[in-house]
Amino acid sequence: MNGLRYCFLALFLFQVTAHSRGTGDMGVLIERGSGSVQIIETSGNTSLGRVEGLGDLSHASVVYSRDERFAYVFGRDGGLTKVDILNAEITARTLQSGNSIGGAISQDGRLVAVSNYKPGGVKVFNADTLELVADVPASFNGGDLRSKVIGLVDAPDQKFVFALWDAGEIWVLDMADWAQPKIEKYRNIGRNPYDALITPDGRYYIAGLFGEDGMALLDLWNPSAGVKRILPDYGKGEQKLPVYKMPHLEGWAVAGDLAFVPAVGHHEVLVINMRTWQEAGRIKVHGQPIFVMARPDGRQVWVNFALPDNDTIQIIDTQSLSIVKQLKPGKGVLHMEFEPRGEEVWLSVRDEDRVEVYDTQTFKRKAFMPATKPSGIFFTARAHRIGL
Amino acid sequence: MNGLRYCFLALFLFQVTAHSRGTGDMGVLIERGSGSVQIIETSGNTSLGRVEGLGDLSHASVVYSRDERFAYVFGRDGGLTKVDILNAEITARTLQSGNSIGGAISQDGRLVAVSNYKPGGVKVFNADTLELVADVPASFNGGDLRSKVIGLVDAPDQKFVFALWDAGEIWVLDMADWAQPKIEKYRNIGRNPYDALITPDGRYYIAGLFGEDGMALLDLWNPSAGVKRILPDYGKGEQKLPVYKMPHLEGWAVAGDLAFVPAVGHHEVLVINMRTWQEAGRIKVHGQPIFVMARPDGRQVWVNFALPDNDTIQIIDTQSLSIVKQLKPGKGVLHMEFEPRGEEVWLSVRDEDRVEVYDTQTFKRKAFMPATKPSGIFFTARAHRIGL
Numbered sequence: 001m002n003g004l005r006y007c008f009l010a011l012f013l014f015q016v017t018a019h020s021r022g023t024g025d026m027g028v029l030i031e032r033g034s035g036s037v038q039i040i041e042t043s044g045n046t047s048l049g050r051v052e053g054l055g056d057l058s059h060a061s062v063v064y065s066r067d068e069r070f071a072y073v074f075g076r077d078g079g080l081t082k083v084d085i086l087n088a089e090i091t092a093r094t095l096q097s098g099n100s101i102g103g104a105i106s107q108d109g110r111l112v113a114v115s116n117y118k119p120g121g122v123k124v125f126n127a128d129t130l131e132l133v134a135d136v137p138a139s140f141n142g143g144d145l146r147s148k149v150i151g152l153v154d155a156p157d158q159k160f161v162f163a164l165w166d167a168g169e170i171w172v173l174d175m176a177d178w179a180q181p182k183i184e185k186y187r188n189i190g191r192n193p194y195d196a197l198i199t200p201d202g203r204y205y206i207a208g209l210f211g212e213d214g215m216a217l218l219d220l221w222n223p224s225a226g227v228k229r230i231l232p233d234y235g236k237g238e239q240k241l242p243v244y245k246m247p248h249l250e251g252w253a254v255a256g257d258l259a260f261v262p263a264v265g266h267h268e269v270l271v272i273n274m275r276t277w278q279e280a281g282r283i284k285v286h287g288q289p290i291f292v293m294a295r296p297d298g299r300q301v302w303v304n305f306a307l308p309d310n311d312t313i314q315i316i317d318t319q320s321l322s323i324v325k326q327l328k329p330g331k332g333v334l335h336m337e338f339e340p341r342g343e344e345v346w347l348s349v350r351d352e353d354r355v356e357v358y359d360t361q362t363f364k365r366k367a368f369m370p371a372t373k374p375s376g377i378f379f380t381a382r383a384h385r386i387g388l
Numbered sequence: 389m390n391g392l393r394y395c396f397l398a399l400f401l402f403q404v405t406a407h408s409r410g411t412g413d414m415g416v417l418i419e420r421g422s423g424s425v426q427i428i429e430t431s432g433n434t435s436l437g438r439v440e441g442l443g444d445l446s447h448a449s450v451v452y453s454r455d456e457r458f459a460y461v462f463g464r465d466g467g468l469t470k471v472d473i474l475n476a477e478i479t480a481r482t483l484q485s486g487n488s489i490g491g492a493i494s495q496d497g498r499l500v501a502v503s504n505y506k507p508g509g510v511k512v513f514n515a516d517t518l519e520l521v522a523d524v525p526a527s528f529n530g531g532d533l534r535s536k537v538i539g540l541v542d543a544p545d546q547k548f549v550f551a552l553w554d555a556g557e558i559w560v561l562d563m564a565d566w567a568q569p570k571i572e573k574y575r576n577i578g579r580n581p582y583d584a585l586i587t588p589d590g591r592y593y594i595a596g597l598f599g600e601d602g603m604a605l606l607d608l609w610n611p612s613a614g615v616k617r618i619l620p621d622y623g624k625g626e627q628k629l630p631v632y633k634m635p636h637l638e639g640w641a642v643a644g645d646l647a648f649v650p651a652v653g654h655h656e657v658l659v660i661n662m663r664t665w666q667e668a669g670r671i672k673v674h675g676q677p678i679f680v681m682a683r684p685d686g687r688q689v690w691v692n693f694a695l696p697d698n699d700t701i702q703i704i705d706t707q708s709l710s711i712v713k714q715l716k717p718g719k720g721v722l723h724m725e726f727e728p729r730g731e732e733v734w735l736s737v738r739d740e741d742r743v744e745v746y747d748t749q750t751f752k753r754k755a756f757m758p759a760t761k762p763s764g765i766f767f768t769a770r771a772h773r774i775g776l
Contacts, residue, residue, distance in 0.1 A: 020474060022457025023410045024771050043454055043497065066431055066728075068456070069410025086408060107731045109431065156685045156730060157749050176749075201644070202685045221687065221707055256589075257645070257663065275645065297544045297590045297774060299609065319609055340454075340772035342544060343495045361545050361564075383412050384728035384769040386685060 019086045023068040026085055026380050027337070029348065029355055030060045030073075033373030037062075037073060039085050042339050042346075042379065045357050045367035049088035055079040055095075061102050061376055064383035065127060066109035071378070072127070074103040080114055082130055085380075092130040096123050104154040107386070111175055113160045115152035122149055122162060124175060134181045140167035151196025151207055151249070153387045155220055163193035163207045163216075170196075170207060170218055170227060189216040189227045195249040198387035199274075208249050208264075209235065217277065230277040235264050244288055244306040253294030253301045255318040260301045262289035269303060271321065283321055286312050291335065294318070295360055296342035304333045304347075313347065315363070325363050329356050334374070340381035348374035407474045411456040414473055414768050415725070417736065417743055418448045418461075421761030425450075425461060427473050430727050430734075430767065433745050433755035437476035443467040443483075449490050449764055452771035453515060454497035459766070460515070462491040468502055470518055473768075480518040484511050492542040495774070499563055501548045503540035510537055510550060512563060522569045528555035539584025539595055539637070541775045543608055551581035551595045551604075558584075558595060558606055558615060577604040577615045583637040586775035587662075596637050596652075597623065605665065618665040623652050632676055632694040641682030641689045643706040648689045650677035657691060659709065671709055674700050679723065682706070683748055684730035692721045692735075701735065703751070713751050717744050722762070728769035736762035 026048070028037040036052040054060075056077040063072050070091065071083045078097035083090055099118040105111070111133060113124045124134040138147040147166035155161050160173045170189050174182040191211025198205050207216040213235030217228045247262030254260075258280060259272040269292055271281035287309025293302050301316040310332055315325040332350030339345070344366065347356045350373050357367040382388040414436070416425040424440040442448075444465040451460050458479065459471045466485035471478055485504040492501050499521060501512045512522040526535040535554035543549050548561045558577050562570040579599025586593050593606040601623030605616045624631060635650030642648075646668060647660040657680055659669035675697025682689050689704040698720055703713040720738030727733070732754065735744045743762050745755040770776040 020408045022453065022455030022474065023412055024452070024456025024768060025454050041455070064412070065410065066413050067410030067429070068412025086410065107729045156687070158731075201687075203687075299544070299589075299591075341495045341774055343546075380412060381772040384772060386729055 021086070023086060023380055026068070027346075028062055028071050028073075028083070028085065028378055029371050029374050030057050030062070030376040030378075031372040032057050032060070032350070032375045033353075036372065037071070037083060038371055038374075039088055040355075040369075042344065042357075045344075045369075047369050048085075051083050051088055051090060053090065054081050054083075054093075057375070059101060059375075062378035062382075063103060063105040063112065063388070064378075064380050065105070066383055068380035068383045070127075072103065072105065072112050074100060074114055076101065078114075078116065080112070080125065080130065094125070094130050096125070096132075101150065102152050104152050104160055106154055106158050106160070106175060107156055108158060109383075111158070111178075113152060113154075113173075113175075115149040115162055117148040120146040120148045120164070120166070122152060122160065122173065124160070124173075124181070133178050134175065136171075136173060136181065136183065138164050138167065138171075140164060140169065150194060153196065153198040153205065154202075155198060155205070156202045156386065159220075161196075161198065161205045161218070161220070163189070163196050165192055165194065168193065168211075170205065170216065172218075172220070172223070184223065186218060186227045190214065190229065194246055197249040197252050199252075200254060200386060202386040204274075206230075206249070206252075208246070210246065231270075231272065231279060233279065234261075234270070245290060247288070247290050247292075247306075253292050253298075253318075255294050255298030255301070258318065260292045260294065260316070260318070262292045262303075269301070269316065281321060283316060283323070285316075285323070286314050286326065293336050293338065295345070296338055296340060300324070300360065302336050302345060304336060310334075327358070327363065329365075330354075335376050337377035337379055340379065346377045348377055350374060409474070411474065411768055414456070415734075416450055416459050416461075416471070416473065416766055417759050417762050418445050418450070418764040418766075419760040420445050420448070420738070420763045421741075424760065425459070425471060426759055426762075427476055428743075428757075430732065430745075433732075433757075435757050436473075439471050439476055439478060441478065442469050442471075442481075445763070447489060447763075450766035450770075451491060451493040451500065451776070452766075452768050453493070454771055456768035456771045458515075460491065460493065460500050462488060462502055464489065466502075466504065468500070468513065468518065470515075482513070482518050484513070484520075489538065490540050492540050492548055492775075494542055494546050494548070494563060495544055496546060497771075499546070499566075501540060501542075501561075501563075503537035503550055505536040508534040508536045508552070508554070510540060510548065510561065512548070512561075512569070521566050522563065524559075524561060524569065524571065526552050526555065526559075528552060528557065538582060541584065541586040541593065542590075543586060543593070544590045544774065547608075549584075549586065549593045549606070549608070551577070551584050553580055553582065556581065556599075558593065558604065560606075560608070560611070572611065574606060574615045577606075578602065578617065582634055585637040585640050587640075588642060588774060590774040592662075594618075594637070594640075596634070598634065619658075619660065619667060621667065622649075622658070633678060635676070635678050635680075635694075641680050641686075641706075643682050643686030643689070646706065648680045648682065648704070648706070650680045650691075657689070657704065669709060671704060671711070673702050673704075673711070674714065681724050681726070683733070684726055684728065688712070688748065690724055690733060692724060698722070715746070715751065717753075718742075723764050725765035725767055728767065734765045736765055738762060
């Protein structure tokens with residue numbers, strides 16, 4: 001009867017390993033406290049599993065493979081981990097630098113890029129194997145110095161765009177030919193770009209400047225026009241406000257012609273007309289905004305805040321530009337992620353060790369679950385979007 | 389040894405049935421000639437299987453469950469079929485009317501609605517089981533008559549929007565409470581609405597009119613403003629052109645502020661400013677356009693044509709408004725579907741019994757595969773979009 005025993009064992013193992021389900025409603029939560037990710041699904045709002053051993057996950061972010069099965073997790077310590085979210089296991093992992101921040105996946109899904117602080121530059125990996133494909137040092141000053149890289153995003157046509165903190169430059173890396181990466185460099189874009197975003201259509205790359213006011217704009221449809229300065233009043237201003245945390249730019253909310261942007265240091269959300277790149281209004285809010293995120297239909301914008309106001313969420317109606325609701329989920333609301341069609345939103349409440357799910361129409365809390373110091377929340381629908 | 393035999397059988401069956409893979413890069417092709425759908429994936433551009441027995445699939449369309457595992461196929465004969473694309477099998481099927489056209493899935497993914505010609509109305513089903521949840525007859529004229537229903541779409545907040553061909557009305561069906569559906573009716577919107585679309589943000593519902601010129605616009609953010617007439621010159625005009633096929637409206641292409649719209653009867657694509665709803669230009673094209681579809685980044689618009697020009701595709705650059713490329717894939721190019729981030733596009737070439745895949749940057753054909761009189765192509769990324 002040994003045969004029967006082995007057969008049952010095989011059946012058991014097969015059942016354990018072959019998880020069969022759609023992956024369109026899945027996602028991961030970063031658990032900063034334990035260096036793990038929790039795998040969740042948004043149809044029933046439940047936890048499906050946990051993967052540990054991902055290193056230092058402060059400021060970690062995630063992109064997804066085009067089949068929505070693999071999460072690429074970018075750790076603060078230079079770790080790049082490919083996680084199979086169907087089977088809750090690590091498929092590949094590399095410690096690719098000493099200090100990194102963020103990454104991106106190419107339009108065709110075949111390349112993953114990581115932006116590094118130390119040594120400063122971008123490394124590009126085969127998304128399948130995590131083998132190194134290209135190493136792009138962020139050299140400047142005639143090659144003597146290397147800059148920290150920030151604001152790395154993907155753009156159409158197998159391009160990656162990023163900014164050099166120390167050099168004040170924006171680079172466009174064209175990876176259409178793996179063996180011969182091409183780089184376009186835009187110099188003198190402003191002092192110390194600290195974060196950047198690309199608009200959802202992949203056209204405009206916008207970098208925020210820490211060293212001066214205003215923002216740097218590159219129109220990727222008209223790259224020969226170079227980098228322009230927009231929003232000359234955007235920044236800390238002459239009086240040098242106390243800034244508790246520089247706001248994230250990835251969270252720029254776009255609704256129709258309007259972008260909603262966290263003001264630096266002020267208790268305000270700025271409204272910007274994206275056709276003219278002029279300021280179109282200011283909305284008074286509860287504290288210094290960090291993330292300003294649009295519900296997928298653009299009807300609402302949800303805002304979280306820096307300390308000491310990070311227990312609060314405010315919700316802005318993008319038509320009336322008024323605050324329609326305030327929530328107090330708990331201390332340390334670090335991140336928000338909308339379900340793809342916007343009916344629910346997930347919040348990570350770090351200091352309460354939980355994530356919460358809200359109905360975006362009724363503002364009622366529909367679910368919550370424990371998580372170890374949760375920060376970023378990332379759903380698989382990002383796989384289908386440009387610049388996420 | 390019977391136990392061993394059964395165990396191997398169980399192992400074999402389990403292996404056959406439990407397909408484990410991500411579903412984000414999958415899709416189906418409608419095979420009109422054989423009443424089947426072919427299941428495909430877009431990472432390697434291959435066919436994964438076929439499901440038969442779906443009835444009359446002329447003009448068939450598809451929506452996806454929020455986990456991207458199940459395709460709901462709406463047949464012309466009133467058949468509604470739920471297909472498990474992971475396991476290539478029919479999960480549920482109902483012949484819910486005698487004659488239907490199109491359907492939609494609610495924002496939360498829990499309801500599927502079908503628009504029926506005969507008897508005229510909308511039926512709403514539990515997306516899980518396909519049990520009937522609500523039957524909404526399209527009654528008018530004091531309840532004496534029933535209208536054909538067209539242009540059914542989903543909108544945020546568990547709403548469905550559709551138009552009544554015979555009655556000249558637009559209805560908004562609110563399914564937030566399954567037991568108590570609510571209907572808002574907009575009357576006298578124009579004669580014979582024949583198709584409609586909702587903008588990607590779920591805000592504007594626009595119906596084309598067969599019985600007169602112009603289009604009917606409902607702003608769902610301001611429903612009390614009622615339905616307005618826009619584009620007074622849109623239609624067949626006073627001279628009553630020969631129209632070989634009324635163009636599809638679902639394919640409205642939006643790029644920035646501009647929408648690109650097939651002109652009725654003319655060899656033109658109209659450019660419309662969506663802020664003012666005024667015509668902003670006309671582009672001469674090869675024939676009477678049927679689908680005018682934007683690449684996901686909005687940089688290109690691909691156009692196919694009615695007979696006798698249905699062997700041709702033209703590609704418009706949305707910045708210069710000029711035609712940058714013409715392709716001749718073969719006779720009967722019926723539909724196009726872009727991969728979610730736009731690097732490739734699939735075309736169905738009905739009369740050649742094949743589908744083709746093109747690189748949208750080089751315009752080179754990258755793959756093709758046989759299909760039986762293919763028409764519509766639908767990728768799972770639609771699960772994450774409003775109005776698709």
